[in-house]
Amino acid sequence: MVDTHTHIYLPEFDEDREAVVSRAEKSGVVRMILPNVDMGTIPFLKRTLREYPSSCRAAMGLHPTSVNENYEFDLRHIESELDRGEYCAVGEIGIDLYWDRTFLKEQLKAFDIQVRWACERSLPVIIHSRDAFEEIVSVLKPYSPLFLKGVFHSFGGTPEQVKVIRELGDFYFGINGVVTFKNARLDVTVQEIGIDRILLETDAPYLAPVPFRGKRNEPSYIVKTAEKIADVLDISFERVVDVTTRNAENLFGR
Template identity: 40%
Template structure:
């Protein structure tokens, strides 16, 4: 019983075998998935997936990499989709200081607008954070994101950053990188995250876990993430799956 809380099954990497990829996930014990629509192209394909499969849900938002393309009517579009029964969060939203595609001030403005929308609609948010830990925490605090909480997706920060996010009511989600041999910090942080705030994900087709690193990731591989997390937490795979699935169901109101 596994829940992949962050995947991109609508990505073009799956165009040749999407149905088989989804079936492999089911065969590996994945009972639910959340697909992420994050710009003008992927929001419609995410909604189509969520409407096609009972066990696939949607999060919709505007990715910081695409922040410069966002218009006011896009925010209205996201708002209108949040009333759909399969939409469970606004995301992925946040800051990305690694890819130089949208100016930092534009990213921050778009991030703040979407937190405001989430508070208005009482929806949890899914946070993308790349090389922006300090500003992410600062904006989450200033915009009172603790009122809705959400998920720190594919967490890569320090325990100090994780604790600040936990204090604001966020769950911490881990993916493939915790299986890497040199991933000392993510493993140490995961060991400290309370069990009732822990989530797992793939971010497929990206961040493929060991031993498939370098190849296309897929939702079936969340089992490898779960096995590593279970080992770190001294739990069985079944216990870890049950706990993280329960956490996800509660967090996303499913």
């Protein structure tokens, strides 16, 4: 399996990162993709890449909740890092209006700039969208003719939104532990997406699946998400593993 979205470089894993990686490997996770958050997380992201080069790849971007009045300064440095390193995607980028709308204009501009980076470099985007679906679509629409590709991370939208996203470009949908929550009601959405467009992810240390809900999440728990997807789609666990791994390789490369 590939955990296509995990933040094991964050301080929550400082005490046992090696054990976390070992448990991931034993559970069948062959690769973990680490999306950046902001300027402050870059050193920790790069350190984790150096420590686990066979297990980890990374994406570089500015998370929407880190966008503020200084976003242009941050983006200049992040673009420089993107071009210096070997990054498999631009991310984690997007728009988040759940907590605060103060910097909506800046979020829109920062997202647009980073989507343009991805198109110019033929890289996929890792999109964070929270309470901002229409805003996300408005930014992406002009890029559709450029064969935009990427993943809607932690997707919890409706079947109707899946259909809209399909018209925007070559997109996959990141499904994580939320799919195991009883109140998530994602079964119909997962069925609309279909196994050929699903990517497994954890978003660790957040969003641990049942029966670990409320605890620190980690990549080894991705097994529970894969099992739930197999149940929802009425296919074997092995098929979920095989197809989602191929999907990850198709999007991010080997």
